[in-house]
Amino acid sequence: MKLSYRKLSVLLVDQVSTGLDTLKTYLEDFQFYRTWTAQDVESAIKILKDKPVNLVVSAWKMQPQSGFQLLQRIRAAEKTRELPVLLMIDRKDKALEQKALELGASGFLNTPLAMEPVRLTVAQMLDQFVDEDEETFMQHMTKARKSVRLGKLDQAEESYQNALKVKSSKEAMLGLGRILKEKGDMEAAATAFISALRLDPKSLRAFLGLASVYNIMGRKTDALKVLAGAVMAAKRMKKSGKVTASLHFYMGELELQLKQLKKALDHFHEATDDNPKDPDMQVKMGDALSDSGHFAESEEFYQRALELDPELAHVYNRLGISYRKQKKYDLALNLFGKALNFHPQDEHLLYNMAHCLWDMNSLEKATEYLSRALKLNPEFKEAQMLLDAVLNKLGYKVSEGAPPPPPVP
Template identity: 25%
Template sequence: MTRTVAALLAIVAGMSQAQVSQTQVQRPGIEAHLSRGLELMKNQLFEAAASEFEQALALNAADPRPRFEFAVCLLSLGRNDEARRQFEQVRQLTGESRYVTYYLGRLDLLSNDYASAIQRLGSLTKDPPFPDTAFYLGVAYVFSGDLAAGTKSLERAAKLLPHDYRVHYRLARAYSSAGRGQEAAREYGLYSQLRDEHKNTEKEVRECTSALRTDPLAAAREVCHRMDDPNDPEKLTLLGQLFGDAGAFAEALDPLQRAAELDPNSFEAWHNLGVSYFRLERYAEARAPLERAVALRPNFYGSVVLLGATLYMLGEDDAALPVLERAHRLNPDDTETVAVLEKLRARRRK
């Protein structure tokens, strides 16, 4: 069988949010709705994502996966009472879950039920589902009047999230309330610095995007490398994504590799690293990052289909077939994936 890149690049093109959200499927299944919803959430398109999860629930109301993601969307949209009802239903379906407990604790905090927020979030301190668990617990303690416990939790959050200016602001307030002026001044300084850096990052993104669109690559590289922070995996990932969006995949490799080393659990770093290697036709090197991305987000269609395409290009048909079949279940209307699957199945029959 002749293996060409053209058809598989068309598969990868199907990863864009706009294409996924606009595609029409006559009878999509739960997996397709779930996959589309997760991709929309990745771009913070919560209204559209919520619609996908609702359609999945209409097919099977007992499936906790779309219900959980639907609840997260509702929370992100500020529909807190609806979100709580959905999380409670997930708990009825699956039993106790630290993820559901985390979100219910955040909802308690938003409704000023500090005692319940402390109880829920405090039960997660040994195995927190997300790094900001300690931050929300600290805020709940402070608002409840327990300044000492709140300060301790916020100090722990500052170690886990050193670049989150919200944490330093709350910790500065706590220190100030406790009369610890020198420490409060330090945290206020960090808050101002990180907030300004956040604003500067937005400015740098605009400048980098503009340079990549209008300038020669050598000139654009100088502009974009202002974002290169060797200690910040998120900025490195963002830099790699900007290069990749502009088609400068070779330029994207270095920042994405360093981002993945700094944060081995960053789905975005691994996924975009795999995309860059694939676009450069370096399939053997694309495989490991994509396998890692799929392990981190098994229902993200873009990573699954790209891993299947990579295995196909490497000539590993037996490994590619189940991966592409899973991709087809996640997005059954992708005609390019169907075409490759038919070739693989025909080859197996022969």
């Protein structure tokens, strides 16, 4: 079946439900964009007035108005005067066929219906709507996407290139850019994304694709310029604050990579202004700062995330880690404790609590939490190493066999 059929809509008319069901079954492989159905003429006329329809297939024998009357009304209306109409009749009745032709029938489906003749006739009727170049383009694009799903990147690249030989297309350029990026050909990928932007200067996917390629190439300043262009495009298109917030977040991450903390914070604050109610965005910005070693600056974003959603247990943990690395031990212990209230059986939270107690030289309590963590996960190597260090510091010679840890409270 031609892919172009998927853009078309058909109206099926028959007062007998089983007749409609049979027709829909026979036409399933066309994968029409819409398949409308009606069981009387008035319902069919309403659909034709309100909905886009490319082909009408109708029974002729209906009450109170027949398929012939439907055909007359279709030909009388300016909007539908040229609309193809297939009538289902017994073609042995030549007088009936002649009358239908005189009323403007475009063709016939012989009754009783058979699948292959129905499909053949409908396809022939719809081919007037098919642009062969567009059909070829769609075939190449479908093959390319299938190759991508199968991980066959060379075949995907070839299919996208073939599609672009048929016509210039933003979607084909974007697809080609993604494939070239995945194959590691960054120069060619950048060229593809730039071509996509020339075809559509507001394409956020093209902006993001080009920025990601520049980032991989180490051209971080260029990536920032591209993202700034994406922000301007998003604002011109009046995209949601969530979109511009994500762009500012990406720009902040790049500034952190360039060791530009102030500029990164400016972008993160812009992201907050654009999307102030999203706790996940606050967590991502806190994580980016924490991962870059800016623990004090991460506090603001973790705290805002918790204000938006006090049940984000993992944020208590991350903010606690940030406090611990700043030697704000009491604050860290408080937050680890809150996280443990949500997940008392999380060995990593227990380990973080113990690590904080180790830093505070509260060794007996650290031993208790490490023992609980190891009871939950005996293979937890970091917890075992820290416990060995704690016991050594307490005066036990672990290498000679440490005494059993204290009982789990």
